[in-house]
Amino acid sequence: MTVITFIGAGSTVFTKNIAGDILHREALSDATIRLMDINPKRLEESEIVVGKLASTLGVKAKIETYTDQKRSLEGTDFVVCCFQVGGYDPCTITDFEVPKKFGLRQTIADTLGIGGIMRGLRTVPVLWSICEDMLEVAPDAIMLQYVNPMAINTWAIGAKYPTIRQVGLCHSVQGTAEELARDLDIPVEEIRYRAGGINHMAFYLNFEHRQPDGTYKDLYPALRQGYMDGRFPKPSSWNPRCPNKVRYEMLMRLGYFVTESSEHFAEYTPYFIKRDRPDLIEKFGVPLDEYPKRCVEQIDRWEKQAKEYREANEIIVKPSHEYASQIINSVVTGEPSVIYGNIRNQGFVPQLPEGSAVEVPVLVDNNGLQPTIVRDIPPQLIGLIRTNLNVQELTVAALMEENREHIYHAAMLDPHTAAELDLDQIWALTDDLLAAHGDWLPEFARPTARKAS
Numbered sequence: 546m547t548v549i550t551f552i553g554a555g556s557t558v559f560t561k562n563i564a565g566d567i568l569h570r571e572a573l574s575d576a577t578i579r580l581m582d583i584n585p586k587r588l589e590e591s592e593i594v595v596g597k598l599a600s601t602l603g604v605k606a607k608i609e610t611y612t613d614q615k616r617s618l619e620g621t622d623f624v625v626c627c628f629q630v631g632g633y634d635p636c637t638i639t640d641f642e643v644p645k646k647f648g649l650r651q652t653i654a655d656t657l658g659i660g661g662i663m664r665g666l667r668t669v670p671v672l673w674s675i676c677e678d679m680l681e682v683a684p685d686a687i688m689l690q691y692v693n694p695m696a697i698n699t700w701a702i703g704a705k706y707p708t709i710r711q712v713g714l715c716h717s718v719q720g721t722a723e724e725l726a727r728d729l730d731i732p733v734e735e736i737r738y739r740a741g742g743i744n745h746m747a748f749y750l751n752f753e754h755r756q757p758d759g760t761y762k763d764l765y766p767a768l769r770q771g772y773m774d775g776r777f778p779k780p781s782s783w784n785p786r787c788p789n790k791v792r793y794e795m796l797m798r799l800g801y802f803v804t805e806s807s808e809h810f811a812e813y814t815p816y817f818i819k820r821d822r823p824d825l826i827e828k829f830g831v832p833l834d835e836y837p838k839r840c841v842e843q844i845d846r847w848e849k850q851a852k853e854y855r856e857a858n859e860i861i862v863k864p865s866h867e868y869a870s871q872i873i874n875s876v877v878t879g880e881p882s883v884i885y886g887n888i889r890n891q892g893f894v895p896q897l898p899e900g901s902a903v904e905v906p907v908l909v910d911n912n913g914l915q916p917t918i919v920r921d922i923p924p925q926l927i928g929l930i931r932t933n934l935n936v937q938e939l940t941v942a943a944l945m946e947e948n949r950e951h952i953y954h955a956a957m958l959d960p961h962t963a964a965e966l967d968l969d970q971i972w973a974l975t976d977d978l979l980a981a982h983g984d985w986l987p988e989f990a991r992p993t994a995r996k997a998s
Contacts (some may be wrong), residue, residue, distance in 0.1 A: 547576040547722040547877055550621040550686075552675055553628025554580035555587025557594055559691070563625060564595045566870035572878045573870065574604035580711065581610070581617035582628075588612065588735035594738045594854050601859040606645035615678040623873050624679060624688045631985045632689065633840040639981045640947065641837055647974045648820045649965050652808040653836045656692040656745050657933055659962050662955050663978055663986075665697035665940045670987050672698055676706040687876065689714055689869050689911065695887055696933075701941045703889030712872070712914055713887030713902060715744055717805045719866050724789065725752070725802065728777045729767060737994040738762055739906065741894060741919030743831040743886045745805035746813060749924050750919070752802065768796060786838070788830035793816055801927055804904075808832050813933055815964035856862055872909050879911035895920055896927045901934055932960050947989035952979070 549567065554560045560580065567573045567660070578595060582588040583915065592610050599606045611617035618624065630636070640660035641651060649687040672692065679686055679975025688711040692698055699713040718740050726733035731754055739751045752768075753761035771777035778789035791807035795814075796855035803810055811831045813816040819825055854860060864870075868884040875882045886907040892918045894903040922930075935958040956962055956975045966974065980992045 547573055547623070547805045547873065548621045549573075549576055549623045549625065549873065550578065550579040550581060551591075551625045551627060552581050552616050552617070552694075553626060554591045554610075555589060556627045556629070557591045558798060558843075558850070559627045561594050561598065561860070562865045563627070563811050563860060563867055565598050565679050565867045566864055566867060567601055567873060568602050568604050568606055569864055570870055570874045573606075574602070575606060575941050576605040577609065579609045579611060579612060579617045579621065580988070583612060585612065590851050590854070596856070597857065597860040597950040598862065599729050601861055614675065615682060618675070618678050618686070619682040621683045622915060624675065624683070624686050625687060626672065626690045626692050627938055628671070628692060630664075630671055631843065631982075633837070635838060636664070636667060636982065636985055637840060639978065641834060642980055643978050644851065644974060646977075647970055649962060649974065650818055650820065650833045651836075651961075652812050652818070652832055652834070655814070655963075656695065656809065657813050657936055658959050659760060659956055659974060659978065662940050662952065662959070663695070663982060665694045665701075666823055666944065666952065666987065666990050667700040667771060667982070668692060668694070668986050669698060669941075669944050672702055673705060676702060676709050679709060680706065684708075685710070685762045686710070689872060690887075691715075691869075694937075696789050696971035699744070699889065700900065700937055701944055703902070704900060704941060704945055707889070709888075710913060712907065713744060713904075714868050714872075714882075714884075715800065715887070715904075716866055716868075717745060718885040719868075721749075721802070721806075722752075722803045723866070724778075725764075725768065728771065728779050729754075729764060731764075737765070739919075740804055740885060741903070742804075742926065742930055743897070743902060743933065743937075745809055746905050746930050747804045747885070748799075748801040748922070749804065750801065750921060763794075765800075765802075768793075768802065769904070772797065774815060778823075784872045786832045787820065789830045791831065794829065796858050798912060799923075799929070801923070801926060808835050812961050814929070814977070815960045818961060818965075863864070872914075875909040876911060876913060881910040883908055886914065886916070888914070893918050894922065896922060897930065898934065901938065932958075943990070944987070944996055952990060970993070 580609045690713045695713045737753045740747045752764045772793040791811045796802045890901045890903040906917045939955035
């Protein structure tokens with residue numbers, strides 16, 4: 546019997562979607578699903594939701610709950626990580642409000658930039674604690690890691706615990722393919738693509754449409770022409786605050802389409818958010834403070850949903866496009882599949898540093914995770930990717946070496962931060978963020994740990 550542990554199961558909506566995907570699969574319908582969270586109320590809500598999912602589907606899955614991390618991991622086969630250290634209040638609020646005092650505005654701040662650095666410092670130690678428990682009680686388990694900052698996390702896990710079988714998972718590759726298919730009015734099932742790079746900065750190296758005769762047609766000319774004509778991007782079907790203009794503009798400049806959203810990409814580069822250029826914000830529809838707005842909306846929506854779920858006799862979910870259940874099914878049954886995963890770089894992208902976290906196609910079967918090699922990423926894309934890798938590498942170095950100065954170095958190398966602030970401002974901002982986060986950070990990063998310079 547397959548055992549699947551959710552760490553951070555109190556993220557109930559996410560847990561519902563992944564658990565629903567799992568329970569829809571025949572080979573996994575009798576799995577034991579362990580839900581672990583430190584918040585008893587949210588854990589109870591998740592237990593109710595997953596239990597009703599199983600009942601609605603008529604499957605024999607066993608649902609267990611835990612507040613003890615190590616116990617939840619004993620003998621497990623898969624570990625799904627889906628938590629946010631520090632939550633919206635106080636940590637996300639801090640990551641946005643403190644930089645604003647320096648004139649530094651952000652959109653999402655969970656992956657790169659000063660917000661992503663702080664989130665990495667908070668998050669990696671928790672992931673390391675899971676790895677330690679896994680090595681003791683479930684050394685052969687596979688970690689399916691959905692936590693941001695994905696690339697920093699994956700890099701840091703591989704650096705300290707290289708024997709842990711892990712993959713970082715995101716929905717940006719398959720999700721963007723669906724967005725572009727919608728712009729092009731082509732069923733996504735008729736599109737073939739190949740991508741490579743790093744999480745949130747992978748690019749479609751090929752994006753093609755299957756023709757009636759079985760050949761494939763390059764879709765890049767149609768995407769470029771549609772943008773030049775003003776037909777693309779079409780209005781967002783899921784968030785009207787977030788037009789997709791940044792990515793189309795970068796397609797015109799780089800020749801390739803990036804797989805993460807425009808609101809993310811705007812803050813990974815120095816080109817779109819400038820405090821003395823409000824015209825850029827307007828022209829490209831950059832949604833400043835987008836993530837806090839989403840958090841408030843999600844919290845409000847969840848309060849209503851939780852009540853509905855408690856009262857409902859049945860809970861029905863449609864299969865999502867997340868990769869977790871596909872991976873678990875392939876490992877358990879041997880039925881092969883291909884996903885896009887974030888993996889420790891061991892030559893899989895030869896142009897990028899060994900040990901960094903790269904996003905590449907991964908074959909999955911009963912042998913586990915088998916990444917493929919992507920050798921042909923064009924130099925302009927590699928150059929842009931490296932600007933993000935610098936920040937990731939210095940954040941991981943700070944954590945690995947417990948070197949507080951590297952936190953400042955990471956901030957100094959961030960493209961957006963450096964475009965807006967001078968060195969004194971970057972140092973002062975980092976000081977203020979470390980002080981504001983306090984005990985949410987590992988001890989070496991706290992202000993009291995700073996060495997006299």
